[in-house]
Amino acid sequence: MIEFSNICSKDCYYCGIRKSNHQAKRYNLSDEEILNAARFAYESNYGSVVLQGGELSGPAFTKRITNLVKGIKQLSGDKLGITLSVGEQTPEVYRQWFEAGAHRYLLRIESSDRDLYYRIHPQDDSHRFDQRLQALYDLKEAGYQLGTGVMIGLPFQTLEHLASDLLFMKALDIDMCGMGPYIEHADTPLWQYRGLLMPLEERFNLALKMIAVLRIMMKNINIASATALQAIDPIGREKALKIGANIIMPNITPGAYRNDYKLYENKPCTDEEAADCKNCLEARIHMSGNRIGYNEWGDSIHFKEKNQGC
Ligand code: 5AD
Ligand code: FES
Numbered sequence: 001m002i003e004f005s006n007i008c009s010k011d012c013y014y015c016g017i018r019k020s021n022h023q024a025k026r027y028n029l030s031d032e033e034i035l036n037a038a039r040f041a042y043e044s045n046y047g048s049v050v051l052q053g054g055e056l057s058g059p060a061f062t063k064r065i066t067n068l069v070k071g072i073k074q075l076s077g078d079k080l081g082i083t084l085s086v087g088e089q090t091p092e093v094y095r096q097w098f099e100a101g102a103h104r105y106l107l108r109i110e111s112s113d114r115d116l117y118y119r120i121h122p123q124d125d126s127h128r129f130d131q132r133l134q135a136l137y138d139l140k141e142a143g144y145q146l147g148t149g150v151m152i153g154l155p156f157q158t159l160e161h162l163a164s165d166l167l168f169m170k171a172l173d174i175d176m177c178g179m180g181p182y183i184e185h186a187d188t189p190l191w192q193y194r195g196l197l198m199p200l201e202e203r204f205n206l207a208l209k210m211i212a213v214l215r216i217m218m219k220n221i222n223i224a225s226a227t228a229l230q231a232i233d234p235i236g237r238e239k240a241l242k243i244g245a246n247i248i249m250p251n252i253t254p255g256a257y258r259n260d261y262k263l264y265e266n267k268p269c270t271d272e273e274a275a276d277c278k279n280c281l282e283a284r285i286h287m288s289g290n291r292i293g294y295n296e297w298g299d300s301i302h303f304k305e306k307n308q309g310c
């Protein structure tokens with residue numbers, strides 16, 4: 001995971017890098033820094049990278065991502081797989097990035113319940129629930145392996161909402177899922193509702209249960225062990241790997257910037273260098289009884305089988 005910029009044009013009520021948070025120290029990695037991080041991934045035998053950043057749009061941004069995708073393909077002799085996580089864009093932009101070589105896209109629905117969605121997002125043209133849904137359909141149409149997910153333990157969220165979220169993911173026939181506990185951030189509007197939240201430990205356990213149930217519902221999709229799990233429990237991500245998750249995304253953002261990609265409080269591994277992260281992760285994954293799939297794209301089996309007509 002390369003968190004290449006925390007500059008965001010949106011204003012989600014839960015997110016620490018929202019546009020209106022003037023406390024956030026903004027950064028934007030240079031293309032060279034991003035390509036160097038990707039080179040590090042390649043040389044470390046990681047099979048793929050995720051480019052994640054605050055949501056921006058427009059021709060300059062589109063072109064930048066296109067060039068980065070091509071650059072990463074080039075430096076790795078087409079070996080590195082590329083997942084994008086840069087928010088809602090137009091179908092044309094999705095197509096352009098797909099053609100450049102990206103093949104998976106992460107875009108969380110955050111909540112599949114329209115009312116809850118509008119409690120955690122502003123009601124304006126850049127935060128439309130229907131647009132978010134449409135984006136998911138467009139991504140599928142463009143040919144990507146599609147990943148979505150939700151936050152767990154949001155204020156106003158009920159167990160019924162979460163059950164519906166799981167059914168939503170099943171109905172959408174997603175290929176990948178990333179979901180984790182909601183963690184309140186002091187510089188965001190949702191902070192005022194912190195009194196409504198269940199204790200962190202309960203949110204954590206609920207997130208593990210969501211992962212376990214989704215694994216039973218969708219046996220061959222990729223389920224990521226969300227970093228937010230580790231913000232609550234030091235071995236949270238390993239616990240998720242044991243009960244149903246199969247994907248872990250080590251943070252290889254250059255150390256100097258890591259501390260500023262603060263979507264929520266207590267984000268782990270923000271003061272480590274990428275190489276430290278690698279050794280640490282290796283040990284952790286072995287501890288959880290799993291093996292790392294080096295040099296593999298780690299594509300969703302679900303996607304492959306769907307497309308072979310099985
Ligand atoms: N707590 C947990 N997850 C969060 N995200 C954003 N803010 C928070 C928060 N306060 C998640 C969103 C987004 C992803 C990149 O990070 O689900 O899609
Ligand atoms: Fe950046 Fe929500 S605040 S996408």
